[in-house]
Amino acid sequence: MTVPERIIQSSDALKVFPLPSAVLFPHSVIPLHIFEPRYRDMVGDALSSDQVMALAQLEPGWETHYAGRPPVQEMMCVGLIVWHEKLEDGRYNLLLQGVCRARMVAELPSERLYREMRVELLPDPSYHGPEEEQLRQAVLELAGRVPPSFSEGLLPAVARANGGTLADVVAAAIIPEPERRQELLSELDVRVRLQAVIDEVGELLGRLQPMRPTGPLN
Known part of the structure; x- marks a missing residue:
């Protein structure tokens, strides 16, 4: 399956990693250190399937609700895990390469600890100017x-x-x-x-x- 096909397939239940101070752009790479148990589970599930996850910015005021599911900004970037290292204690170091903008449509109810969302993919139109x-x-x-x-x-x-x-x-x-x-x-x-x-x-x-x-x- 090609990367675009994987991204499209992921959009119905996209794994989302919300952060307060990191924004990923398409066509760029960001290093991440994953240590929380819920997001270690998310990365493990992504690596065993399509290697796709999104990075989303938390809305202001997240501090008192971080352990739960604080609101995220609706615009996010879908990315592909292009390198990872699993440490002995279960933490991960990884590189996430941005692929496409996406807009959150709805957060999905889930039995998993991490968050999944249905999103609308927003690839750029062709432009020359x-x-x-x-x-x-x-x-x-x-x-x-x-x-x-x-x-x-x-x-x-x-x-x-x-x-x-x-x-x-x-x-x-x-x-x-x-x-x-x-x-x-x-x-x-x-x-x-x-x-x-x-x-x-x-x-x-x-x-x-x-x-x-x-x-x-x-």
Whole structure:
């Protein structure tokens, strides 16, 4: 079964890992350490079936209800477990690769400890516009002001990506704030999302000084 087929099949009962401060974008990867028993069960079930699970942001005020089922933001990212390591005590380290946006339709009653939801998958429509080249140029300028260790992985990805994927790849790399990441995850208009990420790169450039050359000049 292909990855798109697995994602579609999972949408009727999607395994969801809610977190208060982590937002996954499609086409990016996030490392996770799974230690709670309910989510260790979830990862074990995912690994024994389709390797699919979603990451969802908890709504504000979750602190007093975390042991139960506090509300989550309706927009989330469905991902695929692309690497995992099971530790001796049952915890997991894993890498979750974002695949597709999804909107929660309903939370399902379940006898399991972890949460499952029926979702609507929201793949990006095809888009080509001037914002793509504007964003690529902005990232090139950014690459000249940051250490090579930051830009060497981003530049090839930006060169390959188009449309909504381009916006997501750059957003995942440069935006740390969970609230802003969630806003961009929730933005379904690709043109608006591209422009928003262009603005984010511009603000970052405004805070950075051009890198000074090191070593001899001649």
